[in-house]
Amino acid sequence: MLPMRPELLKGHLDALLLAVLEPGPQHGYAVIESLRSSSDGALDLPTGTVYPALHRLERAGLIASDWETVGGRRRRAYRLTASGHTALREQRAIWDQFAAAVTAVLRGRPWPATV
Amino acid sequence: MAGHRLSTSSTSAQAPVDAYLNELSHLLHGPRRRRTRILAELRDGLGQAIADHTTHGRAEGQAVESVIDQFGTPQAVADAFADELITASARRTIAWYIATGPLVGTWWLQLLQPHPWRAGVLGLLAAIPILPLIAVAIATAAGTFATTGRLIRWLPEASPDRAACAAIAIAALAVVGDLAVITLYLQSDASLRPLAIVAISCSAVRIGCSVVALLHATRMRRSSTL
Numbered sequence: 581m582l583p584m585r586p587e588l589l590k591g592h593l594d595a596l597l598l599a600v601l602e603p604g605p606q607h608g609y610a611v612i613e614s615l616r617s618s619s620d621g622a623l624d625l626p627t628g629t630v631y632p633a634l635h636r637l638e639r640a641g642l643i644a645s646d647w648e649t650v651g652g653r654r655r656r657a658y659r660l661t662a663s664g665h666t667a668l669r670e671q672r673a674i675w676d677q678f679a680a681a682v683t684a685v686l687r688g689r690p691w692p693a694t695v
Numbered sequence: 696m697a698g699h700r701l702s703t704s705s706t707s708a709q710a711p712v713d714a715y716l717n718e719l720s721h722l723l724h725g726p727r728r729r730r731t732r733i734l735a736e737l738r739d740g741l742g743q744a745i746a747d748h749t750t751h752g753r754a755e756g757q758a759v760e761s762v763i764d765q766f767g768t769p770q771a772v773a774d775a776f777a778d779e780l781i782t783a784s785a786r787r788t789i790a791w792y793i794a795t796g797p798l799v800g801t802w803w804l805q806l807l808q809p810h811p812w813r814a815g816v817l818g819l820l821a822a823i824p825i826l827p828l829i830a831v832a833i834a835t836a837a838g839t840f841a842t843t844g845r846l847i848r849w850l851p852e853a854s855p856d857r858a859a860c861a862a863i864a865i866a867a868l869a870v871v872g873d874l875a876v877i878t879l880y881l882q883s884d885a886s887l888r889p890l891a892i893v894a895i896s897c898s899a900v901r902i903g904c905s906v907v908a909l910l911h912a913t914r915m916r917r918s919s920t921l
Contacts, residue, residue, distance in 0.1 A: 609740040613747075628767040628775035631736065635779045641845035653742060654735045667848060 589625070593633050594642075595671035596623065598664055601643060605659040608634060634658055642667050708759045712741050715763055722773035724915055725780030726787050733776060741766065778855040781915050782843050785858035788908050789836045792865050799901055800829070802894035803876055824879070825872040832868040835861050859916040866908040873898035873905070 589596065600606065600614045612630050615623045637643045642664035645656050660668070684691030716734055723730045741762055748758035766772060808814050808822035820826055839861040842853035853861070877895055885891065 607739065607743070608736055609743040609747075612740075626767050626771070626775075627740065627765060628772040631733070631740070631772075632775045632779045635733075635776075639779070639782070639844065640847050642848070653739050655739045656732070656736045663845075663848065 589623070592675070593625075593629070594637060595668065595675060597630070597633055597637060598642060598660060598668040598671065601658055601660045601664070602668060605646070605657040607655050607657050611658065637664070708745060708755050711759050711763060712738070712745075715741070715766075715769060719769040719772055722769055723776060723780065724918055725776075725784045729780060729783050737766070737772070777918075781855035782853075782858050784915055785839065785855070785862040785912065786843055788862040788912060789839055789865060791904075791908070792832070792869060793836055793840075795901060795904075796829075796833075799873070799894075799897040802890065802897055806880070806890050806894050807876070823876070825875050828868050828872045828875075832865050832872070835865055835868075856916060859912050862912045863909060863916070866905045866912065869905045870902055870909070873902045 596615060597611060600611050600618070606614065608631050609627075611634065612625065612627060615625060615630070634643065634645075638645055638658070641661060643658045644661050645658045647654055647656050649655070681691055683689070716738055719737070720730065720734055723733060744762040744765065745755070745758045748761060749755055753761070767775070803823065804811060808819055811819050814822065839853060839858055842850050843858050877898055880891060880895070
């Protein structure tokens with residue numbers, strides 16, 4: 581699968597990061613790896629874009645972080661907050677609508693789909 | 696940077712990582728605590744990534760090279776963090792004014808109008824003519840805090856440049872306000888009693904801090920627009 585350009589993900593990165601953190605707490609590098617593995621390598625984002633995005637989500641109160649010491653090294657683990665869970669639900673609904681509308685236009689199908 | 700070492704890697708792997716983080720540390724501008732945390736987090740991430748690569752059979756030298764390439768150049772990483780650091784710096788400056796404002800204001804209120812409820816709005820304005828400036832500063836601080844913090848889920852988020860401008864404006868208003876009350880008091884015929892000395896000292900300290908905050912915020916804003 582072709583890797584996606586980071587600018588294509590603009591506006592969707594927040595939702596992707598929230599989704600990756602939904603199953604449980606993860607540290608920054610694990611978040612990047614989860615994005616990569618769950619998209620079969622398509623979402624291979626530069627690390628420099630992911631860490632600041634996580635910090636911004638924390639500032640917005642959608643995720644929280646805890647520092648722990650593992651093997652003598654300080655590690656920061658991120659977890660979803662209650663607001664983050666709510667935001668993820670909203671983002672999923674928005675994405676479903678957006679994806680259906682774009683697909684309808686690109687494929688030349690009427691939208692909203694009538695059964 | 697505090698020495699957190701890669702526990703699973705050799706010295707040959709440590710040196711390029713140290714050099715990378717050292718270069719990055721010189722390119723990051725913002726609150727020291729935030730920068731230290733960013734560097735600690737990236738050090739851990741680099742260590743994890745290198746361990747991951749070597750576990751999958753890559754030579755350590757290759758793994759280090761590949762991971763550093765994957766993380767991006769120090770300049771690219773610093774650029775990516777610049778917005779967050781500018782916003783963090785602006786919020787910290789504004790928080791400082793929110794915390795110290797009442798501490799300084801209380802002394803002046805006691806000195807210039809000890810009975811604000813009896814004086815009414817006009818009486819209060821006559822005694823403390825900088826009240827409109829304080830109102831503007833409070834509104835700017837509240838607006839910037841709301842649009843750079845948890846409320847950005849519902850409110851339009853302020854850009855880092857706008858947050859920095861707000862911090863600059865609040866610091867400038869504080870300088871003008873403090874200088875104005877000191878000048879007004881010294882020009883009046885009132886005696887220099889202990890309360891006045893405390894109020895003037897508090898304002899003088901805040902003027903000094905405000906000048907430093909102004910220079911710092913202006914420098915950060917300029918570096919982000921270069």
